[in-house]
Amino acid sequence: MKQKLRRILLIVLGIIIGLAAIGIFYIRTQTYQPTTQAQASAEQAKSLDGTLVFKGKSEQPAVIFYQGALVDNASYSLWAEKIAEKGYTVYLPKAPFNLAILGENNAEKIIKENHIKKYVIGGHSLGGVMASRFAAEHLTDQSLDGVFFLASYPEAKGDLSAFKGGVLSLTGSQDGVLNRKSYDKGKAFLPEQTIYTEINGGNHAGFGSYGEQKGDNPAEISNEEQQAAIADQLVHWLQQLD
Known part of the structure; x- marks a missing residue:
């Protein structure tokens, strides 16, 4: 027996x-893998336990970014490198199985280990949802300067409506993946000072550099152009926070 x-x-x-x-x-x-160009940029970063670090100036707020679902974190290296060139250190943590939902608190480890005094946090798609949840749990943290969304939005667990810092919501006009109804509902969880900006011709996959994504619409601009637009918008927003 x-x-x-x-x-x-x-x-x-x-x-x-x-x-x-x-x-x-x-x-x-x-999993969506980075393009050759993105991988080349990633190789210029410092890797700490899977987190890619693009160094900027220590006196500027750090940028912590959560990847989209099943997108390798190196795929965001092109715009991350551009932002670092403007003086902002960018951290691209790698979540288990490239799913930000399994790495919601990655930012906490980064902040503590690097003694970060000021930071903003954001994410792409699912990564933005997880970033907003982290931010919602740290609304009274004086070191949190802002939250940003790339083709993403918060839900109830990431309620930022009482947040006093800066918030940026960046979308693409050709995005075929973003659920627009959920995106509109998510506005109820954002503060009134939220800045909404759309990249004309940009699509969902274009917020990274990993090729085409299932269910997305073709972009009307090149990936290089969308990467430049992302960097420009983020730098402008960061400068406003300063």
Whole structure:
């Protein structure tokens, strides 16, 4: 009886391990990888336990950014490098399985380990939702200067309506992935000083540099142009916070 029970347990364990392996393999095959250009920029950054760090000036607010679902964090290196050139250190943490929902508190580790005194936090798509949740839990933190969204929005757990700092919501006119109804509902969780800006011709995948994304519309501008527009908008917003 004991041997039979042991055999059953081993079979069940084998099935669980097999399913887990299949799940991990599937996630890895579905992950969007950075373009050659983005990878080249990523190689210029310092890597700390998977977090890419583009160094700026210590006196400027740091920028902490959460990746979109199943998008490798190196895919955001092009605009991150441009922002660092303007003096703002950018941190691109890598969440487990490239899912920000599994790394919501990555910012806390970055802030503590790097002794960051001022920072803004943001994210792309699902990453923005997770960034807003982190920010909502730190609304009274004097070191939090602002929150930004790239083709994203907050929900109830990321309610920022009482936030006194700066908020930027950046979208693309050709975005075919962003749920516009949810985006509009999300405005109820944003403060009145939120700045809403749209990149004409930009799409969802263009907020990173990883090629085409399922369900997205074709962009009417090049990825290079959208990356430049993202950097320009973020730098302008950061300068306003200063």
